[in-house]
Each structure stands twice: as C-alpha cells, then as structure tokens.
Amino acid sequence: MNPQKILIVALLAVLVLSICAGPVSARYPTVQGENAGISVLDTVYIGEKNLNFSAFADSGKTLDAMAKKENGDIMGEYFQLTNDVASQITGSPGTYYAHYTDGTFGTRVCQVKTLSLGTLKVSAPDNTEIFTNDQPANIPTTLGVIFYIEGGNLNDLIGQNPSGDWNEFKLTNTNSGVGITQIVNIAGMQQSLLGIANPSDKTNTNYEFRLGDQTNIPIDEDTQASMTFRINLNGLQQTASYSFTAVRGTLDLSLDQNEVQQNSNIAATLTGTPFTDYILQLSPSSNANSPYFPDSGTYTKIDDYTIRVQPGWDGKALVQIIVPAAAPIGSYQVTASVAASPLEKKTVSFRVTSGALTLTFEEPPADVKNGRFSVGDSITLKGVVTGAQKTVPVYLYITGPNLPANGASLTDPWSEVVDGDASTFTTTIYSPNIGKWEYLWWTKNFEPGTYTIHANLNPYGHREGGTVGGAGTDIDGSVALSWDYPISEPSIQAKSSDKSGGYFAKGDILYSWWIARGSPGVTDQSKTSGEVRWYIFGTNFRYADRETNFPLFSGTSDSSDGGEVGKTAPWGEYGFTYNRTFTYGLSSGVYYLVYQHPGPNNVFDVSATGAALNGGILTTVTTTYGASSDFTYMQGKTAADALTKMFEDPKSDDLYIMTQFMVEEPWISFDSISNTAVGDKLKISGRTNLAASDKTADKTNTQDTLWLTISRLDLNVGSETSTAMKIPVDTTSPSSPTPFRGYRTFGYDEIDTSSWYPGTYEVTVTCKDVSFKQSYNFELLSPDAKTSSTTTSPTIDPDLSTNPYQTTQATPLHTPTQSVAWTAEPTLTQASGFGIGLLLAGLAAAFFIRRY
16 A cells, blocks of 8 residues: 555544544643643532633633533532633532533533542551551551552542642651651652652552651651641642551560469560561470460461461560470570571570469359349459469459450440450459458449359450360360359338338427438448438428438448448448427428439439538429429429429439328327226226337437326315325337327326225326327216216317427438528426316306305
C-alpha cells in the first residue's frame, strides 16, 4: 500500500477513536492554579475556589452558571460563573449542568461532592498477616511500614490525576515537635511525601520506611509520634491524623520471677519486632522432669524445650513455663534468639526450689449457701497456699450471667480478664506469716443472680484456667478452684411489734421496725451500720426523718466493729423511736408510714430537703434526676401515694414499703362488777388502748403504768366506816393486744373486802404516763343483801380531761429538735371522787330548808 495512504488511514483511525472515546476526565493547570482546570465529568468539591469551567463552553453561547438537575428536574441550586470561572463551589452534592446566558442548559456536566478524606492507616507490606490491625497503638521502629489514606471519596480526585503538591504526609515526633515531609525509604533512598499521586496505595514500596531510620525518631527508645495527611486543593484544606508510639524493636527477655518452687509456673515475656520469628529454648533439658513449654495455640512447639514465637503488634509475646513437681532443684536458662539471625540472642536465668504450692479455697459461709446475702453486701473469700515460704499472689475472677466468657474482675464485672495480664484480675496476697489469703468482695456492682468465683495461682481466666489441662491449670491439669455465690435483690420490709399491733394512744411512745437487706447507705464496705429514711403522713401532718447509723448486724451497734462483715449476711433489722411528747401532738386518726431504701445503686435518688432530712416537717421532695414535688398541702394517703410514685420513676432505683398505724385518744373501760358483797374477793379488770410493756429498737421501754385507787362515796356515815381500802398491789400494765381488736386487757390482784363496809365505791385507774384516768362506781353489798346489786355506769372525773395535754413540739428520742409546735404543758388534776355524796348532801339541805 502507498505509504501516504497508510498515514492518512492511521490519522483517520485516531480521529474516530478520539470522537468515540468522548472527553477525558482530568484536572489541568490554568492561570487560576495547577488543578483549577475542570474537565467535563470531573468531580469538584464544595469549598474549592477559582475553578475554570471553560471546557464546558458551547460554541456561540456564554456560560453563566453550573446548575443542579436531578432526573431532568431543575433543583434551583447553582454556582455562578464569571468569565467561565467559579469563585467558590457552593450548593449541595449532585450533578450540575452547564447553564448559558440565554437560559438554556448544555449536556456537559460535573459532579459536586463534599470532600471526605477517610481514615489514615498503616500497613506492613512484608507482614501481610498484620493487616487485621491497621491502626495499632504501637509501631516498632524496625518494622517497614507504609501510611495510607482509606475510605471517603478522595479516589474521585485521584482519578483526575491532579498535579503539584496538592497533598502531603508529615511524620512528627510528638515529644520534640519536629516534623518531616521527606523520609528515607526501605531502600535507603530519600523520598518526598509531598504530592503523592495515589495516597491510598498501601503497596507502593517507594513509600515504605522504618521509623527508626528517620532523623526525628530515635531507634533506641519509645517515642510518641503521629502521621498527618493534609490536602490543599484550590483553597479547600482538610487534615487526617493518626497518633501512635514508635517502640524500639530491640530483643529483650524477662521473667516474672527469678525463683520458683516445684509444681508451679513461671512466665517469660519476649520483646522484639512484631510478627518476626524468634526461637525460645530452655536448658538444661536432660531430665524428663525438667521445666518445659506447654502446648499452646500462640506459638509453634518444636519440642518440649524449644518453641518458635512471634510478638504481636505491641512487640511482646507472653510464654508460660511449667515447673513439674519433680523438677530437679537448680538453675535453668531461657534463651531467645532471632530465627533469621541466631547470633542475636538474650538469656535469662531462674532457680527451682523445693516445696510445691497448693492452693486452697475455703467453702463459703452458710449464709452464702442459704442465699441470705443481697446486692450491696460484702462476702469474705479466703483460703491458704500450702508450701509457700514467701508471699504468693492469688488471682481471682468471676463468671456468671452475661459476664465476659473468660471471666471478669470482681471490682469491674464488665472488664474481661486477659490471660497472662495480672493487672486485669482481682489480686490478693497469701502471707505465710498470717497463714491465709483473704479478700472482701463487695457485691454492689452486680445484678442479682448466682455467680462463680475462681481462684488461681496463675493469671489465667476461664478459657485456660477452667479447662482441664489448659495453660492456666496446675501441674496436674486441674482447673482453678471455685465456689458458687448466689446474691439476691436488696429489699426493705416494715414490721409492727406484736405488743403494739399498730395502735398507739396519744402520749404513748411511737415506734416501728424495719428489715433492710443489701447494706443500705453503706459507703465503706467495712462498716457495720447503714442508713434508712422514712416519711409519716396524716391529716395536716407531713414528717420526714432518717437513721444514718443503724446496726446492720443483730447485736452490734458500733460501726467500727467489722467482725461480722463478710462472714454473716447483714439482716438490717432496726427501727425508730419517738418519745411521748411526739404523740401528744398528733391528732387521732390513721397515719401512713413509708420506709425508703437507697436501692442497688446505694444512692437516695429521692430525698427530703432542709430540716426534714434530719427530722422535721416535710415540704419539698427533690430527686437526683432533676424532678421535685411540693408536699405542703398534700394530705394523708394522697401524700403517701405521691411520694411512692416518685420512687417508682424509672430514673430511680430506690425501694420502699408503705404501712400504716392508728393514733387514738386514750381510753379505759372496766369489766362489770356485780353481786359483790363484803367478804368477797374483788377483781378489778378491763380493757384499754394504752401501751403494753415492750422494748423499742434503741431499748426504750414502752410500758404504761396503771395506778389503782378505790374510794367510798358514802359521806353520811360515822367515822368508824372510814377504814382505808386495803389494796395488795395497786399498779399494773396492759397486756399484749388482742389480735385485730386494737385493745389490750389489764387486771389487778384480787382484793379482800372483809374489812370494808357496804356502800357505793369508786374505782379509779390513772395513767400518769399519758395524763389520763378513768373511774367506775359499784355497790358493795352486805352479805345478806348479796342477791340484789346495783351497778352504775362508768364515769369520768370532771376534773381530769379525757383529752391529752397540749404540749410543746413532738421530738423523737434520738432527734434533738423538730419543727412541729404544740403548746400548753399538761398538769395532772386531782379528781374529787365525791359526786354521789355531794348529790345526797344537796338533797338533804333542800329538804331542811323546805321544812323550816
């Protein structure tokens, strides 16, 4: 073929291909900047400035804007062009079309996006298996690494082949503040970190380098460092950074102890370059019972005395060495060497002594097995280590409902223990001088349920310590010792004394009991005292109080005595006591008593304010979550219900119990005395609501004393009839209440009436404790008139009011002040006891006057 024709055909082919291929997306330089020229189909980013869109011009038309369209619809968003240049890209992401001054749209488009850099990461091309961790906290100074950017939408820009120093990576020594943008790569060549064509490429070895080869990172010490990626694209700037520690990769080997007894373990820690093969050897190994490496999935076992191991990202590898019970006594060496360079090695020694260690974990107290401990209580864990001649650490961990599979610390149930890391376990010490190890477990951070606590001489969790033959087991392969510990919900109960029945007369001692489980209010687990609060509501009566130091254990009241803590379950049985003055000022009626327990979090989320917190009139109740209520005008049950609703709020875990008691006017009634003659035995008895003998929580005696007097009312007889009424015993006290009746009975010893005269008598029972008395008249017959008897109705001495005295403010025995005020101190008034006698005298005088 003619060469000229061949050339023409070739040129035509190139022309056709260029037409078919369409426009090529690429940034190009303009007077506005190196990457300011925008090609059709390019991606531009919101915030870029001074971009040149002349490639979007159409013959015979003038560009005035790039406008957003979606599915052919005009969206009303655009950025203006002046002489084909956009001063700044604005609007929202989407597809933008060329718009002309004649109001028409062109077909040439660009994409507008919000720039997202993604995340700065690191790779190690020579150790591809470590890509699972692309942001390690530690990077060895001897490891070849490449930093790259991943994620976001930066690849859209990279595909447009921007030119110049539009990006940079900068390595900074955080300690010194010195940063560099040029590194010495793995090949020993200088390599700039400015304007990298593809900053997301993690395989380009031109940018692979060792931190220790750089001028600002020392190779022989750990250094805080950071890598920063920054772009500056036509005025749009963004930065991504990643901080880490550059750790020296120098070979090192250490042991957790230099002397170990037979039948125990020793831990070796290798430090070196991550994911580099090292050889560990034990010597001597001539005896079948020599210390050896156990089987493990964390290294390759060559034989019992030789293993191949790789440190992780942190440059460390932990290896256990088993010391058999029959291991020969003497010195042993552990040697670590680089597999690829056996001459680089490190050797450490340890000595095996006689006396294998045996751990004992004592059985829990009976109260544990009986389920008497609650959330918030403390439980003692203890045992011994036989064969120990020095202090020995004992590692504790806990398993149970929804706890980490490998077990958790006893102080932080959400943190899983890490095999070989003693700091993640709860650790206690066995002392040969004391002869035991002991730990007081505070259950306050746990949910109710049954938990298993494990004890081990090695810091291994449930996977290795709870599996027969695991790395955390003893020389015989036995699993860690353990016991189950059930703990129940905290609770509070109200208890009325059998002697009161919940009924109180005005002027009597007011008292009640509670049982609060779960060590309420305890902020120091060695304390034996707790806190409970309560509220009393009645008609026009709202009162709050608390006890901040009540004994949790029966028979103890000294908070400094911690002898029972952890050994027996605190029962929390106690109560309040208010003296007689308190009930003098109460109106008769029903009162509602609400006890409050701080709940599992041991914080009173609902609380009285001001003086009421320590015994006083309740006006306002506040909460830890910001709510409050005004109780100033609430009455009785309404107030009690309003308070309990605050306890039931989901934001509060406080516990409560509501009960009630009755306050009444004092009263005494008598059993009928009939058909009683001189010489008969006289029995005085009756019923009352006055208090029986009982002891309150603080040992106050509640008993009311009833004094008996009997007087003859016949005044018109001679002096020979004025013989004193002989009463063998003139005092008694009420008995325990009749169930569900609210009253108590009383009675006096029988009285011999042989020396008495027939006539009308008045029986008076006086209770000085509450300033109240009641009288009753009866007829004592002559022996020959016994068949007819007269009994009058009980009367009340007019000189003694049946109402209790008005007094000063009600004050609990244990509270020095309170804010309710009552007045008028009572005075016991002497009763005349001559009502019928005066009546007879008056009738005689009237007869005399009328007659004369």
